[in-house]
């Protein structure tokens with residue numbers, strides 16, 4: 001199961017040796033999604049890595065250039081450094097939306113890690129959904145900040161940078177909501193969670209929430225949703241590091257709970 005990772009010399013130079021080694025290492029995701037066509041690339045298939053520079057012609061000089069590495073089938077896009085405007089990026093991403101998954105299939109090959117937990121203080125806890133996507137890898141910006149395509153895309157859509165988990169961030173952009181469907185009344189009953197976005201971005205995953213997540217979500221009518229890339233694999237340290245590094249974005253999202261046991265009084 002050895003896969004060849006195609007990198008043009010200028011791409012390898014931008015990614016750096018550490019990142020290249022990580023992409024070839026044992027803990028990188030076996031299956032990735034082709035950025036161009038949206039179809040998954042299996043562990044045995046070759047991938048091409050390109051660096052995408054998102055250049056906003058309206059931005060002030062020196063601001064607004066974001067780079068990220070993307071992975072594709074070599075036939076869809078050979079390894080290169082590609083410059084796109086935010087408008088072109090949005091069009092390509094809309095075209096590359098993967099075909100709808102059939103039924104339960106999605107759970108087996110989840111392209112994200114998801115935790116339904118709580119954060120805040122003992123006096124004021126709040127419900128928190130952590131979404132960690134296994135897709136983009138990060139590259140350096142000229143200024144030295146590490147950003148990734150996902151974070152910058154969410155920030156430009158109106159989500160908030162997450163600098164602490166002690167307090168919930170502001171509301172997410174309008175049109176987002178969370179649906180949680182469960183069959184059993186227990187507070188930690190497993191269920192299926194869907195994050196519905198304003199432009200059709202839709203994440204569905206099976207999850208067993210932490211015991212207080214659902215009662216708090218019911219009491220407030222919202223949950224905080226945090227998006228990031230590859231930050232849950234290392235446990236709590238990975239989460240803290242990602243918060244400190246400014247790699248996470250989030251917002252409060254209205255939540256609908258669909259299942260038994262949501263009418264009883266909240267014990268807190």
Ligand SMILES: [Zn+2]
Nearest residue numbers: 034037073076
């Ligand atoms: Zn492809």
